[in-house]
Amino acid sequence: MNAGAFPFEANPNPVDPSERAARLVDPGFGRVFTDHMVTIRYSDDKGWHDAKVGPRGPLTLDPATAVLHYAQEIFEGLKAYRLADGGMALFRPEQNARRFQRSAKRLAMPELPEEMFLQACKQLVEVDKDWFPPVDGGSIYLRPFMIASEVFLGVKPSAEYLFMVIASAAGNYFKSGAPAISIWVSEQYTRAAPGGTGAAKCGGNYAASLIAQSEAIKQGCDQVVFLDAAEHRWVEELGGMNLFFLFDDGSIITPPADGTILEGITRDSVLTLARAQGLNVREEQYAIDQWRADAESGRLVEAFACGTAAVITPIGKVQSATGSFTIGAGGAGQMTQQIRAKLVDIQRGIAADDHGWVQRID
Numbered sequence: 001m002n003a004g005a006f007p008f009e010a011n012p013n014p015v016d017p018s019e020r021a022a023r024l025v026d027p028g029f030g031r032v033f034t035d036h037m038v039t040i041r042y043s044d045d046k047g048w049h050d051a052k053v054g055p056r057g058p059l060t061l062d063p064a065t066a067v068l069h070y071a072q073e074i075f076e077g078l079k080a081y082r083l084a085d086g087g088m089a090l091f092r093p094e095q096n097a098r099r100f101q102r103s104a105k106r107l108a109m110p111e112l113p114e115e116m117f118l119q120a121c122k123q124l125v126e127v128d129k130d131w132f133p134p135v136d137g138g139s140i141y142l143r144p145f146m147i148a149s150e151v152f153l154g155v156k157p158s159a160e161y162l163f164m165v166i167a168s169a170a171g172n173y174f175k176s177g178a179p180a181i182s183i184w185v186s187e188q189y190t191r192a193a194p195g196g197t198g199a200a201k202c203g204g205n206y207a208a209s210l211i212a213q214s215e216a217i218k219q220g221c222d223q224v225v226f227l228d229a230a231e232h233r234w235v236e237e238l239g240g241m242n243l244f245f246l247f248d249d250g251s252i253i254t255p256p257a258d259g260t261i262l263e264g265i266t267r268d269s270v271l272t273l274a275r276a277q278g279l280n281v282r283e284e285q286y287a288i289d290q291w292r293a294d295a296e297s298g299r300l301v302e303a304f305a306c307g308t309a310a311v312i313t314p315i316g317k318v319q320s321a322t323g324s325f326t327i328g329a330g331g332a333g334q335m336t337q338q339i340r341a342k343l344v345d346i347q348r349g350i351a352a353d354d355h356g357w358v359q360r361i362d
């Protein structure tokens with residue numbers, strides 16, 4: 001291990017290799033976990049301390065632990081990929097480290113140094129590299145997170161924190177391109193308001209979005225799309241994915257990240273790739289009525305959602321209390337599939353990494 005490596009304690013009871021192989025046949029997402037985890041503690045008097053990679057296992061928390069009451073919690077999500085040459089890599093992990101710092105700041109939590117965040121992610125993948133699913137496109141999904149761990153019921157920022165990284169095997173959902181999803185427009189619930197926590201990756205945002213997501217499922221849709229909190233007019237994002245709109249003149253729009261939207265790294269990567277191709281890309285507000293009108297007139301040809309977990313997902317149909325409309329032919333559009341293929345090829349070391357996005361682990 002390199003000089004900055006954390007102390008390592010091997011799991012004395014790792015999952016048996018044949019059992020591991022069985023679990024990796026079809027791991028799905030977020031259910032098959034690896035043998036180890038990273039923990040780093042923080043306290044106001046000691047700062048960051050006690051970093052280690054050890055056996056994965058349950059936490060013991062006092063029932064008065066602050067996070068259980070006031071939801072002072074943030075997280076990240078990123079994938080480790082197997083490269084075409086057999087190596088391993090993370091995709092733009094420094095962006096996750098910096099976003100984690102921004103989220104921490106908003107939630108009145110201490111900022112974990114970027115180097116520690118990167119070391120934690122890389123070392124865990126190295127230790128648990130036998131957990132890459134053998135399928136084409138399989139990955140290890142990393143979940144760094146931080147909780148307020150002080151035992152105290154007073155309402156104030158915690159004086160102690162626990163940072164952790166856990167890892168799970170992720171299969172390749174969409175081997176031959178993602179199928180189009182349908183989305184439900186939430187007119188009753190909003191996700192984020194100006195001045196709120198919409199731009200921070202915190203569990204509380206997700207908790208608040210679940211009722212709208214259940215409503216979407218009840219309506220027969222796959223995902224919910226949120227409108228802005230002030231006017232209920234401007235399209236913002238899904239519960240956990242950013243949005244892009246593609247027009248018949250070749251232009252592309254995504255809602256601007258000005259406080260109520262989570263700045264996705266996939267979003268930024270798509271913006272960068274599209275601009276590098278000379279496309280007309282704009283970060284611009286887009287109204288729900290305009291979306292309907294443009295889909296009906298044919299001016300809007302494709303739309304997609306994007307995020308680390310599912311990469312790029314085409315949107316086929318949009319439904320609300322007042323009716324529904326279809327985008328293009330309702331399937332996966334051609335441009336959407338091209339952008340997805342390009343991004344996935346860079347992540348896997350198949351296409352040239354012109355922007356220095358791929359960080360090797362070995």
Ligand SMILES: *Cc1c(COP(=O)(O)O)cnc(C)c1O
Pocket residue numbers: 077201237238239240241242262263264265266267306307308309
């Ligand atoms: C994590 C997340 C995204 C996607 O971000 P990526 O960095 O692309 O994975 C989008 N919206 C919300 C609300 C998120 O939490």
